Amino acid sequence: xxxxxxxxxxxxxxxxxxxxxxxxxxxxxxxxxxxxxxxxxxxxxxxxxxxxxxxxxxxxxxxxxxxxxxxxxxxxxxxxxxxxxxxxxxxxxxxxxxxxxxxxxxxxxxxxxxxxxxxxxxxxxxxxxxxxxxxxxxxxxxxxxxxxxxxxxxxxxxxxxxxxxxxxxxxxxxxxxxxxxxxxxxxxxxxxxxxxxxxxxxxxxxxxxxxxxxxxxxxxxxxxxxxxxxxxxxxxxxxxxxxxxxxxxxxxxxxxxxxxxxxxxxxxxxxxxxxxxxxxxxxxxxxxxxxxxxxxxxxxxxxxxxxx
Numbered sequence: 029x030x031x032x033x034x035x036x037x038x039x040x041x042x043x044x045x046x047x048x049x050x051x052x053x054x055x056x057x058x059x060x061x062x063x064x065x066x067x068x069x070x071x072x073x074x075x076x077x078x079x080x081x082x083x084x085x086x087x088x089x090x091x092x093x094x095x096x097x098x099x100x101x102x103x104x105x106x107x108x109x110x111x112x113x114x115x116x117x118x119x120x121x122x123x124x125x126x127x128x129x130x131x132x133x134x135x136x137x138x139x140x141x142x143x144x145x146x147x148x149x150x151x152x153x154x155x156x157x158x159x160x161x162x163x164x165x166x167x168x169x170x171x172x173x174x175x176x177x178x179x180x181x182x183x184x185x186x187x188x189x190x191x192x193x194x195x196x197x198x199x200x201x202x203x204x205x206x207x208x209x210x211x212x213x214x215x216x217x218x219x220x221x222x223x224x225x226x227x228x229x230x231x232x233x234x235x236x237x238x239x240x241x242x243x244x245x246x247x248x249x250x251x252x253x254x255x256x257x258x259x260x261x262x263x264x265x266x267x268x269x270x271x272x273x274x275x276x277x278x279x280x281x282x283x284x285x286x287x288x289x290x291x292x293x294x295x296x297x298x299x300x301x302x303x304x305x306x307x308x309x310x311x312x313x314x315x316x317x318x319x320x321x322x323x324x325x326x327x328x329x330x331x332x333x334x335x336x
Contacts, residue, residue, distance in 0.1 A: 029286055029326050030296045032058035034097055034267075036067075036303070037076040041084055047301065048085040052092040054319035058125060059085065060097035060298060063104075066135045069307055079112045086120035093123045097267070097298065098198045098216060100131030101149075101156040103140055107181045110163035113193055114183055122188035127216055127265075128157060129198035150203040151175070157197065157211045164192035196265050205248050209255035214263035214296070215248055217241070218270030229272025237271045238288055245292050264294040269308060275299040276310045279318050283328060290330035 033056050035047055051059040063078040082094050094116075099109065117124040130153035137143040144152060152175045159176050162169045163183050171178040187193050197208035198216040208215045220240030222233075249259045268275045268285045275282050276299060289297050302310030318325070 029290050029294070029328070030057035031286070031322060031325060032056055032060060032093075032095075032265075032296060032298045034060045034062070034298060034300045036070070036301070036308075037061045037078060037081050038070060038074050040074075040076070041081070045084070045088060049088055050319075052089045055322045056092060056319070057296070058093040058095060058298075059089075060095045060125075060127065061085075063096040063099040063127075064136050065103055065139055068134070071135055079116065082116055082124075083119055086116065086123065089123075091123075093125050094120055095125035095196065096127045098127035098129035098196070100129045100136070101152050101175070102131035102136040104156075106156055106159040106163055106176055107178050110160055110181075110183060113160075113164065114187055117187045117189055117193050124189070124193050125196055125214070126160075126193045127196045127198065128160070129153075129216070130204050150201065150207075153204060154207045157195070157207050161192065161195070161211050196263070199248070200244060202247070202251070205251040206255065209248070209251040209257065209262065212262055214265050216265040216267065216298075217244055217248075218267040220244060229274075233272040241266075242292055259293070263296060264292075265296040265298055266292075266294045267298045269298075269300045274308060274310055276302055276314045276318060278314060279321065282318055283325060284331075286325050287328050287331045290328065291332050 033051055035044060048059060061078055061081055064075070066075050078096060085094055113124065113126055130149050131137060133143060155173045155175050159171050159173065159178065162171065163178070163181060164187055167182065167184055167186065169178050169181045169183070194213035195211050196214035196216045197212035199205040199208040200217055219237055222236055222240055252259050252262055266289045268289065273281055275285050282299070286297055300308040302308060302312050302315055
């Protein structure tokens with residue numbers, strides 16, 4: 029089990045640089061930041077740009093993989109974004125992971141104009157991934173699609189990682205899962221969205237979430253097979269803080285999450301750096317304790333599946 033951490037882009041670089049260095053020094057396998065223009069309950073607070081932040085993080089680190097959690101077509105066009113990704117892969121010496129998602133409703137979806145319907149969003153995302161795949165895999169690309177055009181789009185000298193930067197495709201619905209199964213070197217999920225969960229999260233809510241996650245895994249296994257691949261061909265990334273109980277509430281909660289995620293076949297677990305209040309609120313002392321036990325956490329025994 030590889031373990032990664034998300035650092036939200038809400039702090040100036042002079043303040044957050046030590047955290048990126050610490051993530052590497054502690055031994056996390058990957059570190060991520062969100063790719064939004066503004067985000068949910070934090071929309072009216074500080075929120076900085078993703079590509080410059082990851083570029084700076086690449087310069088002050090050497091080993092840890094870096095990624096977007098996740099970039100979407102809500103405000104990204106594949107041609108200029110592919111150029112940025114090629115540059116990030118270069119600066120990081122081939123350590124970039126490209127997390128991609130269809131995007132949702134809200135500020136990101138509206139700020140550049142009218143938002144699209146859920147069906148259109150899924151269609152757009154499929155074309156977005158298809159074109160990103162082509163752009164990052166070949167020197168010159170031409171494309172005429174329903175959502176995007178590219179005329180002689182040049183991507184030279186190409187990615188450090190060949191044939192291109194790995195895609196971690198976030199997907200919960202059937203059409204997005206099909207896209208992930210086709211284009212992803214990894215599948216990402218935040219788990220099921222369940223109605224009626226308590227704000228703070230109860231034990232019953234937590235069990236409902238894990239049961240729903242198990243069903244998502246089974247659906248994705250079927251999508252991978254339908255795409256002509258073996259389930260083991262695609263890495264599995266779980267954004268575990270989609271669960272009702274925050275992963276760094278205690279090391280015990282995190283340990284159980286690692287055990288259960290491993291039992292469901294996840295190869296990678298992604299948690300969030302604690303914030304003082306609001307979303308992902310927690311105590312940094314728990315993060316420090318967990319960081320000191322990463323080797324132990326990676327070696328935990330999986331809890332077997334129960335559904336099906």
